[in-house]
Amino acid sequence: MKIYLDDRTLTVERGTTVAAAMLNAGVSVFRESVSGEPRAPLCGMGVCYECMVTIDGQRELSCQTLCQEGMRILTR
Amino acid sequence: MSAVPDVAIVGGGIVGAACALECKRAGLSVEVYEQSTVGGGATASGMGHVVVMDDSEAQFALTHYSSTLWRELAAELPAAAEYLPCGTLWVAADEEEMAEVHRKQSFYEARGVPVEVLDAQQLADAEPHLRTPLAGGLLVSGDCVVYPPVVAQWLLDQAGVTIHHQEIRALADVPAGIVVNAMGAAAPRLSPGIPVAPRKGHLVITDRHPGFVRHQLIELGYLKSAHSASGDSVAFNVQPRKTGQILIGSSRQYGAEHKEIDREILTRMLRRAAEYMPGIGALTAIRTWTGFRASTPDKLPLIGPWAGREWLATGHEGLGITTSLATGRLLADLITGRTPPIPAEPFLPLRCSP
Amino acid sequence: MTGFDLIVAGAGPAGIAAACRAAETGAKVLVLDNNPAAGGQIWRNDIPALWAQRLSNVEVRGGCSVIDDSILAHGVPIVLATGARELFLPFPGWTLPGVTGVGGLQALVKSGFEVRGKRVVLAGTGPLLLAVASLLRKRGASVTCIAEQAPRSALLRFATGLWRYPLKIAQGIELGGSLLGVPYFTDCWVEEAYGRDRVERVRLSGFEQDCDLLAIGYGLVPNTELATLLGCTLQDGFVTVDAMQKTWREGVWAAGELTGIGGVERSLVEGEIAGLAAIGELTEARKLFSRRAAWHRFASHLTGAFALRPELRALPRPDTIVCRCEDIRYNDLTRWTSAREAKLQTRCGMGLCQGRICGAANHFLFGWQDTSVRPPASAAPVSDLMES
Structure with a gap:
């Protein structure tokens, strides 16, 4: 299936989480911390909130969200 | 072994801390007793809103004077105090509430407080996430927001006083010339018979949503929802934090003694907020909590001597942060016999003695 | 939630075992998990075939968080199997x-x-x-x-x-x-x-x-937030249960890492007992006690061998971030004497994760215990708190 990441189009396997798809696409920075540090998934299980991105307009945990056809993901 | 201090303050909330600093500045020796965490009671659970109020002349005098002290202090406060000069915007939903806006306007202007009346469009421009249409509002730009626990600790650091982390079971146990009960809603535990009752409140804090709210927003509809009467009530009252977070309030309950969240009142409170700000439901809530205001029958605090060497600095209801600095000044003046900057009579506890 | 005989919070091994055993007696069981699908952290989508088959009579709702104690209002027995997260130092x-x-x-x-x-x-x-x-x-x-x-x-x-x-x-x-x-x-x-x-x-x-x-x-830290909100009693950081996995809170059972860290087999057998006990099948539950005792012995064996060494406390430098949500650094914390004090004075633990990462780290580094849990059990839309 296809998802949209910022200005890129990605092809992903069914059952892939958004976090995994983003890592596979080479994204290393998921969010900027309060003091401006780059951050990326830490816990992988919905606890740490480091993997928060905007998915179809909502702030979501990318590690807890499965990719859906046509999903739009913004890292900023 | 140190000598017995002139003043012992029981309660390390923001009121106790302000009293400690002012007494120290007045040349008294001071010690503070806090059984738990400095600023960990109502100081931590309130909103941290510094607001000039107009319910009575005495209330105005105290809040206005204290507000001035806050503005003087602002430059000195550490960044963690999260001082935010956002002003208060009183929101009017209809013409009846607009009449209240104009009444407030003349009250404040007559006493030298800068205010600005906003019409419906100006209100929408000032706060784009408010629902439309609303009638307008009154902006009191000198009001501000702080993070009180940090201020309480900072005031104590400035005072440089000894803090005893121990529980006091009787004021008679405290060695000092004067013992000040500054325990907020818990004050009657040490001073039985004082007219202070806990009034429970709920708050919700969100994740960082910078810009969603720009001013402290309070509905004027509380006039109709009887927020000032004795029953349980909720009101639209939201606040921007310096962090970009939003505090959502408010609720008032008498007779509720447990600190657990009351799901029914929380629901009512948030639905009221969503009536005014429909987008608020989509924000991310990260924590809810409750706290207890120290309320008095005439809505004025108790500041001054009570019985023998026992003094009071409590009963600040929802205005403890606003009036803490002025309370410290009044208390120190009363102890040392100086003339207070505003009349102290309306706040003297003896007004309530039977 | 009405119409079910049992609600299970958590679809990892303990929750799945609880749900399956209860469902096999004919009970109608609902399993809730905040992950998209059942499996928990250890199995994820590789649930062993044996359990996957048995799960067919159970309704599993993924992407579903239980945020406060209003779940108790339905009067349906609840098995908590919220598992554990990792300890980060x-x-x-x-x-x-x-x-x-x-x-x-x-x-x-x-x-x-x-x-x-x-x-x-x-x-x-x-x-x-x-x-x-x-x-x-x-x-x-x-x-x-x-x-x-x-x-x-x-x-x-x-x-x-x-x-x-x-x-x-x-x-x-x-x-x-x-x-x-x-x-x-x-x-x-x-x-x-x-x-x-x-x-x-x-x-x-x-x-x-x-x-x-x-x-x-x-190592692992149990996810006790929901248990705390429901009013369960904790000891040394774990939920206290009796022999039937029943907590001190009426109508609530707990199983798996919530009650102690010790691997999949321990979680499975505790889950089976909890699921059976919660629907009143006490005789069947008792038959599993000896198997549970064996895995409890294994767990204590494990804990002893992998105790954390004190040198790990010396790893942070003054500017090392401890609270990742609020970027609070090690030297911001050293003046304070409790989790609560540090939180009020520095914002440590006040961010989105509400101390779920730094809380356990601070327990290890400073001995602080942060026991204050307030709804929502995890960050949730404000509108979720408006539903009565």
Whole structure:
């Protein structure tokens, strides 16, 4: 299936989480911390909130969200 | 072994801390007793809103004077105090509430407080996430927001006083010339018979949503929802934090003694907020909590001597942060016999003695 | 929620076992989990076929968080099986992208993260390091080394005690085979991670190593937030239960890592007992007591062997971030004497995760215990709190 990441189009396997798809696409920075540090998934299980991105307009945990056809993901 | 201090303050909330600093500045020796965490009671659970109020002349005098002290202090406060000069915007939903806006306007202007009346469009421009249409509002730009626990600790650091982390079971146990009960809603535990009752409140804090709210927003509809009467009530009252977070309030309950969240009142409170700000439901809530205001029958605090060497600095209801600095000044003046900057009579506890 | 005989919070091994055993007696069971699908952190979408089949009579709702005690209002018995998260200990560089939990990396790989060709350093403690190393190798990663903080002597004592657990020996032999050739160091831990925008190099005790990923795992911390909100009693950080896995809160049972850390088999048997007990099948539940006792012995064996060494407390530098949500640094915290004081004075633990990461770290570093849990149990839309 296809998802949209910022200005890129990605092809992903069914059952892939958004976090995994983003890592596979080479994204290393998921969010900027309060003091401006780059951050990326830490816990992988919905606890740490480091993997928060905007998915179809909502702030979501990318590690807890499965990719859906046509999903739009913004890292900023 | 140190000598017995002139003043012992029981309660390390923001009121106790302000009293400690002012007494120290007045040349008294001071010690503070806090059984738990400095600023960990109502100081931590309130909103941290510094607001000039107009319910009575005495209330105005105290809040206005204290507000001035806050503005003087602002430059000195550490960044963690999260001082935010956002002003208060009183929101009017209809013409009846607009009449209240104009009444407030003349009250404040007559006493030298800068205010600005906003019409419906100006209100929408000032706060784009408010629902439309609303009638307008009154902006009191000198009001501000702080993070009180940090201020309480900072005031104590400035005072440089000894803090005893121990529980006091009787004021008679405290060695000092004067013992000040500054325990907020818990004050009657040490001073039985004082007219202070806990009034429970709920708050919700969100994740960082910078810009969603720009001013402290309070509905004027509380006039109709009887927020000032004795029953349980909720009101639209939201606040921007310096962090970009939003505090959502408010609720008032008498007779509720447990600190657990009351799901029914929380629901009512948030639905009221969503009536005014429909987008608020989509924000991310990260924590809810409750706290207890120290309320008095005439809505004025108790500041001054009570019985023998026992003094009071409590009963600040929802205005403890606003009036803490002025309370410290009044208390120190009363102890040392100086003339207070505003009349102290309306706040003297003896007004309530039977 | 009405119409069910049992609600299970958590769809990991303990929750699945509880749900299946209850459902097999004819009970109508609902399982809720905040992950998209059942499986929990250890199984993810690889639920063993045996359990997957048995789950067919159970309704599982993924992506569903229980945020407060209003779930008790339905009067339906509840089994809590909310599992555990990983313990993270701060060290310089631990906030760099590419540094994950060991279980975290396992979860990411099982949810589609491709690690083929990536150089991975695994560090921390316990058998999970080996299990994840094995998974990573199967997926084509190059595990450049495994650093176990425990001393060699403790591991030997652990290994010689394993004869009592034939299942574990079999698992160990299988793991050993898949890990041939991977350098394995004991008395070894990560001191610092380096990199610009992501981890590039790691300094371990006595040597440095280039890598693309660093996975660290210092053990597990139970997710007790919901149990606390429901009014269960905790002791030493775990939910207190009786022999039937019943908590001190009426109508609430607990199973798995919530009651103690000790692996899948322990969670499964506790889950089975809890599920049966919660619907009143006490005789069936009792039949499982001896199996549970065996896995409890194994768990205490495990805890002793992989105790954390005090040197790990000295890893943070003054400017090392401890609270990642609010970027609170080690030297911001040293003046304070409790979790509450640190929180009020510095914002440590006040962010989105509400101290779920730094809380356990601060317990290890400073001995602080943060017991204050308020709804929502995890961050949720404000509108969720408006539903009465």
